[in-house]
Amino acid sequence: MKKHLITGGAGFIGSHLARRLLDQGDEVTVMDNLFTGNKSNIYGLMENPRFTFILHDVTQPFWGQFDEIYNLACPASPIHYQRNPVETIKASFVGMLNVLELALKTKARVLHTSTSEIYGDPLVHPQPETYWGNINTIGIRSCYDEGKRAAETLCVDYCREYNVDVRLVRIFNTYGPNMHPQDGRVVSNFIMQALQGHDITIYGSGQQTRSFQYVDDLIEAVTRLMQLERYPLAEACRRHGFDIPVVNVGNPNEFTIRELAETVLALLPESNSKIVYRALPMDDPQRRKPDITLAGELCDWAPAVPLAEGLKHAIAYFRTRLPGACA
Amino acid sequence: MKKHLITGGAGFIGSHLARRLLDQGDEVTVMDNLFTGNKSNIYGLMENPRFTFILHDVTQPFWGQFDEIYNLACPASPIHYQRNPVETIKASFVGMLNVLELALKTKARVLHTSTSEIYGDPLVHPQPETYWGNINTIGIRSCYDEGKRAAETLCVDYCREYNVDVRLVRIFNTYGPNMHPQDGRVVSNFIMQALQGHDITIYGSGQQTRSFQYVDDLIEAVTRLMQLERYPLAEACRRHGFDIPVVNVGNPNEFTIRELAETVLALLPESNSKIVYRALPMDDPQRRKPDITLAGELCDWAPAVPLAEGLKHAIAYFRTRLPGACA
Numbered sequence: 231m232k233k234h235l236i237t238g239g240a241g242f243i244g245s246h247l248a249r250r251l252l253d254q255g256d257e258v259t260v261m262d263n264l265f266t267g268n269k270s271n272i273y274g275l276m277e278n279p280r281f282t283f284i285l286h287d288v289t290q291p292f293w294g295q296f297d298e299i300y301n302l303a304c305p306a307s308p309i310h311y312q313r314n315p316v317e318t319i320k321a322s323f324v325g326m327l328n329v330l331e332l333a334l335k336t337k338a339r340v341l342h343t344s345t346s347e348i349y350g351d352p353l354v355h356p357q358p359e360t361y362w363g364n365i366n367t368i369g370i371r372s373c374y375d376e377g378k379r380a381a382e383t384l385c386v387d388y389c390r391e392y393n394v395d396v397r398l399v400r401i402f403n404t405y406g407p408n409m410h411p412q413d414g415r416v417v418s419n420f421i422m423q424a425l426q427g428h429d430i431t432i433y434g435s436g437q438q439t440r441s442f443q444y445v446d447d448l449i450e451a452v453t454r455l456m457q458l459e460r461y462p463l464a465e466a467c468r469r470h471g472f473d474i475p476v477v478n479v480g481n482p483n484e485f486t487i488r489e490l491a492e493t494v495l496a497l498l499p500e501s502n503s504k505i506v507y508r509a510l511p512m513d514d515p516q517r518r519k520p521d522i523t524l525a526g527e528l529c530d531w532a533p534a535v536p537l538a539e540g541l542k543h544a545i546a547y548f549r550t551r552l553p554g555a556c557a
Numbered sequence: 558m559k560k561h562l563i564t565g566g567a568g569f570i571g572s573h574l575a576r577r578l579l580d581q582g583d584e585v586t587v588m589d590n591l592f593t594g595n596k597s598n599i600y601g602l603m604e605n606p607r608f609t610f611i612l613h614d615v616t617q618p619f620w621g622q623f624d625e626i627y628n629l630a631c632p633a634s635p636i637h638y639q640r641n642p643v644e645t646i647k648a649s650f651v652g653m654l655n656v657l658e659l660a661l662k663t664k665a666r667v668l669h670t671s672t673s674e675i676y677g678d679p680l681v682h683p684q685p686e687t688y689w690g691n692i693n694t695i696g697i698r699s700c701y702d703e704g705k706r707a708a709e710t711l712c713v714d715y716c717r718e719y720n721v722d723v724r725l726v727r728i729f730n731t732y733g734p735n736m737h738p739q740d741g742r743v744v745s746n747f748i749m750q751a752l753q754g755h756d757i758t759i760y761g762s763g764q765q766t767r768s769f770q771y772v773d774d775l776i777e778a779v780t781r782l783m784q785l786e787r788y789p790l791a792e793a794c795r796r797h798g799f800d801i802p803v804v805n806v807g808n809p810n811e812f813t814i815r816e817l818a819e820t821v822l823a824l825l826p827e828s829n830s831k832i833v834y835r836a837l838p839m840d841d842p843q844r845r846k847p848d849i850t851l852a853g854e855l856c857d858w859a860p861a862v863p864l865a866e867g868l869k870h871a872i873a874y875f876r877t878r879l880p881g882a883c884a
Contacts (some may be wrong), residue, residue: 315714323650323707348694353680365706366689367675368725368803372710379692380650380707383699387642398695476695 231280233257235296235338237288237329238303240267242408243343243401245275246445247300250453252278259294263287265317266305271408288325289317293332298456301329301342304378308371308511309414315373322377323384330388330396339395341456344382346402346480346518347375356519359400359476370511382476389474395460399452402480402520406445406540407547416487417442420494421541421548424501434510436488441519443481444540447533451479454529466528480520481533490537497541558607560584562623562665564615564656565630567594569735570670570728570772572602574627577776579605586621590614592644593632598735615652616644620659625783628656628669631705635698635838636741642700649704650711657715657723666722668783671709673729673807673845674702683846686727686803697838709803716801722787726779729807729847733772733867734874743814744769747821748868748875751828761837763815768846770808771867774860778806781856793855807847808860817864824868 234251238244239260244267251258252275259282260272275281286292288303304321305311311318326342333340349357350365365375388394405417412418423430455477467475485493491505525531549555561578565571566587571594578585579602586609587599602608613619615630631648632638638645653669660667676684677692692702715721732744739745750757782804794802812820818832852858876882 314718316711316718319707319710319714320654324654327647327651350689362677362691362693364689364691367706367709368713368800373714376703376707376710379694380646380703382694383646383703384643386695387646387700391641391643473695 231256232297233259233295235259235261235294235299237261237299237301237325238267240264240269240272240283241302242271242406242410243404243445243448244302245271245408246406246449247302247452248272248275248281250449252280256280258282259284259296261286261288261292262303266307266310266410268410288328289320291328291331295336296338298339298341299329299333300452300456301326301340304374306345306374307410307413307415309412311374312370318373319377322374322381326381326384330384330394333394334388334392339456340385341397341399341452342381342385344398344400345378346400346478346520347371348379348382348400349518350375352518355517356482356521357478358521359478359524360471386474396474397455398474398476399455400476400478401448402443402478402518403440404443404445404448404480406544409544411548411551416440416490417544418548420491421545424494424498424503425545425548425552427502429506430491430495430503431506431508432487432491433508436491436507437486439484439486439517439519440490441481441484442490442537442540443479443533444535444543447481447535448479451525451529451531454531458528463528470524475528477525477528478520478522479525480522482520482522483537484519485537493538494541497538497545558583559624560586560622562586562588562621562626564588564626564628564652565594567591567596567599567610568629569598569733569737570731570775571629572598572735573733573772573776574629574779575599575602575608577780579607583607585609586611586623588613588615588619589630593634593637593737595737615655616647618655618658622663623665625666625668626656626660627779627783628653628667631701633672633701634737634740634742636739638701639697646700646704649701649708653708653711657711657721660721661715661719666783667712668724668726668779669708669712671725671727672705673727673805673847674698675706675709675727676845677702679845682844683809683848684805685848686805686851687798713801723801724782725801725803726782727803727805728775729770729805729845730767731770731772731775731807733871736871738875738878743767743817744871745875747818748872751821751825751830752872752875752879754829756833757818757822757830758833758835759814759818760835763818763834764813766811766813766844766846767817768808768811769817769864769867770806770860771862774808774862775806778852778856778858781858785855790855797851802855804852804855805847805849806852807849809847809849810864811846812864820864821868824865824872
């Protein structure tokens with residue numbers, strides 16, 4: 231039975247990961263400051279004797295003996311991170327430092343969840359892991375993007391200098407139950423708007439594309455990558471030109487934002503929402519689509535859940551989060 | 558009489574800045590951990606009653622009441638920062654955090670020395686401040702490049718969220734007395750090799766270009782930018798599309814690495830060094846040249862020292878650093 235720490239484990243993705251690792255029969259400690267995470271995401275786990283919740287901020291040092299640390303702690307939606315840019319970049323960088331220091335001292339394996347945002351507004355399409363990105367250091371998204379980039383760098387530096395066993399996953403747009411209903415991201419926005427009969431707001435022309443991954447597919451890739459033995463994995467990565475494992479995890483099926491809005495409306499025929507258009511915010515990327523060849527080769531993985539099916543689960547969840555609903 | 562703190566003030570650039578501010582009649586505190594800085598750079602200042610040296614690492618919190626903080630603390634040459642990547646990125650990020658926290662509490666003005674390295678291997682030439690850069694997050698230079706990028710982001714975040722008065726200078730290749738003779742950078746390498754009659758090593762074809770700025774020109778720009786009143790400066794920056802002052806400071810005259818080697822040899826006719834070629838290291842940028850329009854407009858500044866003249870001063874300095882020389 232392995233012992234896992236999940237920083238940010240009361241958030242959207244962390245809570246799914248916690249459930250999955252408990253289902254495997256392992257011990258799970260979730261650490262979260264509940265800034266954007268929510269205890270309601272881990273209701274149902276609290277009384278499991280193999281589960282522990284710690285209310286703690288990842289930017290403050292912590293201690294514990296774990297086999298594996300999944301570092302997920304960071305506000306991830308623009309609406310949250312732009313409210314507290316300093317705390318966001320500190321969560322990324324100082325949080326990563328604390329995780330890596332603990333891993334160094336305890337020989338824990340680390341999986342860090344990086345993001346497609348490190349590619350910024352990409353000039354290459356789709357984005358392979360070798361693409362360097364296109365980011366404004368002083369833009370309004372940079373607290374998140376540059377914080378995540380610097381956290382990746384810390385990971386490779388701790389691996390090269392101190393031999394810490396680190397794996398990087400660059401997560402592309404992911405959706406599903408336990409998303410924050412007011413996180414301002416496009417899937418939660420559209421579903422909440424459609425469920426409430428409000429206008430569906432598209433920023434820009436709606437022709438910008440995204441790829442949407444259902445959360446179960448992500449969790450499958452993350453846990454597979456973490457389970458691989460270190461040295462065969464390192465060898466496979468070297469053959470692809472990487473010092474450490476770094477893989478894109480996302481669904482390469484590309485949809486325009488307008489198509490997403492139309493799919494949500496098709497799944498909710500009772501909704502009388504209309505689509506309206508608003509100005510695009512600063513530095514918003516135009517296209518984002520993962521090249522997932524490497525994750526496929528290393529982890530024998532591919533996304534399996536089609537958009538319409540994943541959206542059904544997400545809609546069922548968001549119904550429980552409507553004002554006045556009984557969760 | 559103003560009170561200044563210079564972090565990294567015993568380094569190459571910091572020691573010139575300290576001298577300049579003392580010459581103006583101000584009080585100067587130099588903080589340095591002497592990892593790459595050297596006390597010999599500040600000999601001659603130590604007994605000045607307006608000068609104080611503190612042996613301290615910028616990654617550890619510190620306190621003091623200063624009017625102006627110049628943040629220069631970070632190993633800046635690949636040979637140094639690649640030896641300690643973790644300490645390098647911590648010096649950039651955690652050092653910047655400590656500087657900004659002190660500035661927030663004491664209302665000090667901050668000038669942060671960023672670098673042309675934030676542009677990476679640029680796809681735009683010359684580089685204006687609006688260029689976003691082209692950087693490998695997981696390459697061997699990334700501890701420096703990404704650390705410096707994240708430090709810029711921290712600066713704008715402290716300005717936007719907490720109204721700290723911050724100015725950013727992106728320094729391009731700079732040379733002059735007090736450079737570390739073994740820092741592995743091209744000007745010091747070539748001069749030390751030529752002075753000792755060793756082969757002059759060019760990495761790659763020698764056709765990659767650099768712009769070389771004499772340190773006096775840099776100090777002039779930095780002190781001018783720091784002296785500008787905050788709000789007229791902020792207004793001028795907004796007209797150029799920036800929330801905070803961010804200026805390139807460098808000499809736009811472009812030379813190939815081969816031309817630099819030939820100029821050094823022409824200034825040392827007694828040298829019998831020959832030019833030899835070696836393989837280019839990973840991620841080495843091919844071209845780098847500043848667009849300095851903005852610094853010119855904001856600070857009424859332009860570089861004034863021609864390469865051959867600056868190199869003469871540098872050569873005179875490096876003669877004193879030859880093995881066996883009396884400094």
